Amino acid sequence: MSADRQNDADACMWDELISLLSMKDATTRTVMLGVGSLGVACGIVGCLTVLRRRALMADAVAHAALPGVCVSYLLLGERELGALLLGAMIFGLIASGLIAAMRGRTTVKDDAIIAVVIGVSFAVGIVLLKSIQNTPGGNKSGLDGFIFGKAASMARAEALTVAAVSAALLVLVFSQFKVIRLVTFDPAFAKALGLRVRLIDLLIISMVCVCTVVGLPAVGALMIVALMIIPAVTARSWTDRLSTMLVLAGAVGGIGAVGGTALSASVRTPDGSSLPVGPTIVLTIAAVCIVSLIVSPRRGVLAGWLRQRRARREMMAERVSERARAGPLAVTTAQETNDPGARP
Amino acid sequence: MSITAAEWWMIVTAVLACVPCALLGALLVLRRMALLGDAISHAVLPGIVGAFILSATRNPYAMLAGAMVTGLLTAWFTSLFSRYGRVSEDASLGVVFTTMFALGVVMLRFVPRGVDMDPSCVLYGLLEFTGLRMVEPVAGLRVPEAAALLAPVAVVAVLFVTVFFRRIRLISFDPALARSLGISVGLLSAALLTLTAASVVASFQAVGSILVVAMLVTPGATAQLLTTRLWTMLVLSCVLAITAAVGGCLIAIHVDSSAAGWIGVFSGVQFALAAIFSPGQGLLLKRLRALALRVRIEREDLLATMYRREELRTGQRVDLPDTSVDRMPKRRSLITVLARRSLRRGKLLLSRGKEVELTSAGRAAAAELVRRHRLWERFLSDNLALPLDHLHEPAHRLEHFADPERLAPVEGMDVNGAQPHVDPHGRPIPRVERDQPRPNP
Known part of the structure; x- marks a missing residue:
C-alpha cells in the first residue's frame, strides 16, 4: 500500500520534472529564463574571480549585500526591488574596497580580512533584519527571502531584467576578452603595456557585485557564490583555454540552474513543501562538478589513476628488460647499459 | 536597566x-x-x-x-x-x-x-x-x-x-x-x-x-x-x-x-x-607617520634650497646649472605650509615682507644638510664612479636619511681629509664647526 503510494509519488515527481523542463507553462518559462541566464552570467564571471584567486572575495561581496538590502529598505520604508538591489550593490563594492584597502597594510592576512568581512557584515545584516521585523509591517517585508532566495516567485519583469543584465555582462566580457585575459594571467605584463590593471580589477569585481545582486532575490546571499565558483572549477577541469573555459562554465551554470530549479519544484519533502531553490541549484551544479572532477580526461581523478598505473607498468617493463639484458652478460655489456643511447 | x-x-x-x-x-x-x-x-x-x-x-x-x-x-x-x-x-x-x-x-x-x-x-x-x-x-x-x-x-x-x-x-x-x-x-x-x-x-x-x-x-x-x-x-x-x-x-x-x-x-x-x-x-597612525616624514623632507629641502640661493647671491659659488636652486616650491600644499610653519617656529627662517631669509641657526642647519648632500655626491662619484649627471638624485634622497660622516668609518670614506673640500661639480662643501653641538635641522 505504502509502496504503491511511493511509486505514485515517484511517477508524479518524474512527470512534473519532465513537464517543467519542457517549459510548456508560461510561468515556468519566465522563471527558467531568469534562473538560466543568471546561471550563465555567474558561471562566466566566476571564472574570472577564480583564476584571479579571488574566489572568496565574491563570498564577502555576497554577504555584504544583505546589510545593503536592509539599509535601503530602512531608508525607503518599502520593498522597491531596484532600490534594494542598488543598496546591495553599493555595500558589496564597499566591502570589496575595504578588503582591498586592508590588503598588505597590516600583519593580518587577506584570508582573515575576508573572513572578518563575511562574518561581521552578516551579523550587521541580521541586526538590521531584526529591527525591520520589529517595525510594523516589517514581517511582511520578505527580506529574509534574500538569505536563501525565492526563485519560484520570480515575476516576469524580474526575469527579463535578470536576462538583460546577464546579456550585458556577456557582451562586456567578450568584447573586453583580450584585456581581461591579459590581466588575469599576467597582471605585471599588462601593467607594463600600459593597461590600467586596477581599473580592470574594479570592472571584474563590479561584475561580481552585479551578478550577486541580480541573483540575490532568486538564490540568496549565502548560495550565490557557489554559482560563481563551482561552474568555474568544473570548467577548469576540462580545459586550459580561457575562452573554452568561459563558454563551458556558462553552460554548466545555466544548465545547472535550470535543472536545479526544476528539481526543486518537483521533489516533495515529507511535509509537502518544495525544496528551497538556491540550495538545490547548488547541489545540482556540485554534482556536475564532482562527476567532471572524476572523469575529466586530463585532470580527473580517474585519468590520474590510469596515468599512474601506466607509468608504473612502463617502469616495471623497463626494469625487467634492463635486468634481462644485464643478467648473465652483466660484465660484457656493462658499458652498453650505462650508455643511455643504447636503450631500446 | x-x-x-x-x-x-x-x-x-x-x-x-x-x-x-x-x-x-x-x-x-x-x-x-x-x-x-x-x-x-x-x-x-x-x-x-x-x-x-x-x-x-x-x-x-x-x-x-x-x-x-x-x-x-x-x-x-x-x-x-x-x-x-x-x-x-x-x-x-x-x-x-x-x-x-x-x-x-x-x-x-x-x-x-x-x-x-x-x-x-x-x-x-x-x-x-x-x-x-x-x-x-x-x-x-x-x-x-x-x-x-x-x-x-x-x-x-x-x-x-x-x-x-x-x-x-x-x-x-x-x-x-x-x-x-x-x-x-x-x-x-x-x-x-x-x-x-x-x-x-x-x-x-x-x-x-x-x-x-x-x-x-x-x-x-x-x-x-x-x-x-x-x-x-x-x-x-x-x-x-x-x-x-x-x-x-x-x-x-x-x-x-x-x-x-x-x-x-x-x-x-x-x-x-x-x-x-x-x-x-593602525592605518591612521601609519598615515600620520608618513605625513610627518614628508613634512620633514620638505622642511629640509626648503632649508637647503635657501642655502643654495644665498651661495649664488653672495658669489661663493660659481653659477653652474643646478636643478635644485629653482625648485623653491610655488604651490602651497599642506606639506609645504606645515614645513614652513615648523621652520618659522624653530626660528630657522624669517619672513621679511614677501621674502624669506635664513636665520643664523637656520644657516647652520642648512649648511649641515648641504654638506651631507655634497659629501654623498663626492662619495658616489669617487667610490661608485657614477657620472656627474647621475649624482644629484641619489644624494638628494640619501641626505635625509643617512649622515655620510657617521657612515664614513664603515664605508672607508675620507670625509675630513684633504680631498673633499669641493663636491664633484666643484662646489665648496660647507665646513661645520664640530665642537659645537650639532644643530638639528
Whole structure:
C-alpha cells in the first residue's frame, strides 16, 4: 500500500520534472529564463574571480549585500526591488574596497580580512533584519527571502531584467576578452603595456557585485557564490583555454540552474513543501562538478589513476628488460647499459 | 536597566561560546587558515541535521558527533579538491563549504514536523532562549543546556592551548623546525582542528552559524592588529571576545534585537577601531607617520634650497646649472605650509615682507644638510664612479636619511681629509664647526 503510494509519488515527481523542463507553462518559462541566464552570467564571471584567486572575495561581496538590502529598505520604508538591489550593490563594492584597502597594510592576512568581512557584515545584516521585523509591517517585508532566495516567485519583469543584465555582462566580457585575459594571467605584463590593471580589477569585481545582486532575490546571499565558483572549477577541469573555459562554465551554470530549479519544484519533502531553490541549484551544479572532477580526461581523478598505473607498468617493463639484458652478460655489456643511447 | 536571571544565563552562555572560538580562531588566523574555520562552521550544518534526522531527538552529543564528522570531512575534501582539481585553495574551499551548506539546508526540509529546527534558528541561534531549557548536570545546580555543553568545551580548549602552548607556537611559526625537533606537526594540527570543530559545533547550537563565523576570526584578527606576541595575542583575543559577548548581549537586551547579531557587530566595531587606531599598525597612525616624514623632507629641502640661493647671491659659488636652486616650491600644499610653519617656529627662517631669509641657526642647519648632500655626491662619484649627471638624485634622497660622516668609518670614506673640500661639480662643501653641538635641522 505504502509502496504503491511511493511509486505514485515517484511517477508524479518524474512527470512534473519532465513537464517543467519542457517549459510548456508560461510561468515556468519566465522563471527558467531568469534562473538560466543568471546561471550563465555567474558561471562566466566566476571564472574570472577564480583564476584571479579571488574566489572568496565574491563570498564577502555576497554577504555584504544583505546589510545593503536592509539599509535601503530602512531608508525607503518599502520593498522597491531596484532600490534594494542598488543598496546591495553599493555595500558589496564597499566591502570589496575595504578588503582591498586592508590588503598588505597590516600583519593580518587577506584570508582573515575576508573572513572578518563575511562574518561581521552578516551579523550587521541580521541586526538590521531584526529591527525591520520589529517595525510594523516589517514581517511582511520578505527580506529574509534574500538569505536563501525565492526563485519560484520570480515575476516576469524580474526575469527579463535578470536576462538583460546577464546579456550585458556577456557582451562586456567578450568584447573586453583580450584585456581581461591579459590581466588575469599576467597582471605585471599588462601593467607594463600600459593597461590600467586596477581599473580592470574594479570592472571584474563590479561584475561580481552585479551578478550577486541580480541573483540575490532568486538564490540568496549565502548560495550565490557557489554559482560563481563551482561552474568555474568544473570548467577548469576540462580545459586550459580561457575562452573554452568561459563558454563551458556558462553552460554548466545555466544548465545547472535550470535543472536545479526544476528539481526543486518537483521533489516533495515529507511535509509537502518544495525544496528551497538556491540550495538545490547548488547541489545540482556540485554534482556536475564532482562527476567532471572524476572523469575529466586530463585532470580527473580517474585519468590520474590510469596515468599512474601506466607509468608504473612502463617502469616495471623497463626494469625487467634492463635486468634481462644485464643478467648473465652483466660484465660484457656493462658499458652498453650505462650508455643511455643504447636503450631500446 | 535590570537584568533577569534568564538574561544572565544568556550572557554567560554567550561568553562560554565566544571564548573557545576566539582562542582557537586566533590560532587559525595566525596559521592562515581563517577561511577553513569559516568553511567548517558552514559545513557542520549537514552533520547536525543528519544526526538530528537519524537520532530523531535533539541529543546534543549525537549532533556534536555528526557535526565533527562533516567538519573534518570538509577539511579533508578541500585538500583533496585542490590536489585533484588543481584549483587554488580558496576556490576548492568555496566549492566544498557552499555545497555542504546547501546540503544541510535541503536536509533541513526533511526534518520531521513539530521539531524546533528551521533555517532561521540555524542562522541566528537560540541565544535568547537559553534560559528556557535548563538541565541539572550536578545535583543542586541548574544551568542551561547550552551552557552545560559549552563549559567543558571551553575548559578543554583553554587547557589544551595552555599546556601545549610552546609546541603550538612552534608549529604556527616554524613547522619545519618543529618537525625537525620531533614534534608531530600533523597530530597537533589535527588535534587543534578537532577542537576547533568541537567548539564550533557546541557554540553553533547556542549562537547560530553566522556568529560562529564572526567569533572565530574577528577577535583573533583584531588581536593580531594590536600585538606581535603570541601569548598577548591569545589573551587579548579572549578578552575582546568576552567584552564583545557581554556588550553585544547588553545592547541586544536593551533594544530587543538579535543577541548573536549584536555580538558580531560589536566585535566588528572592535576590529574597525583596531584597524584605524592600533598603535603599531593602525592605518591612521601609519598615515600620520608618513605625513610627518614628508613634512620633514620638505622642511629640509626648503632649508637647503635657501642655502643654495644665498651661495649664488653672495658669489661663493660659481653659477653652474643646478636643478635644485629653482625648485623653491610655488604651490602651497599642506606639506609645504606645515614645513614652513615648523621652520618659522624653530626660528630657522624669517619672513621679511614677501621674502624669506635664513636665520643664523637656520644657516647652520642648512649648511649641515648641504654638506651631507655634497659629501654623498663626492662619495658616489669617487667610490661608485657614477657620472656627474647621475649624482644629484641619489644624494638628494640619501641626505635625509643617512649622515655620510657617521657612515664614513664603515664605508672607508675620507670625509675630513684633504680631498673633499669641493663636491664633484666643484662646489665648496660647507665646513661645520664640530665642537659645537650639532644643530638639528
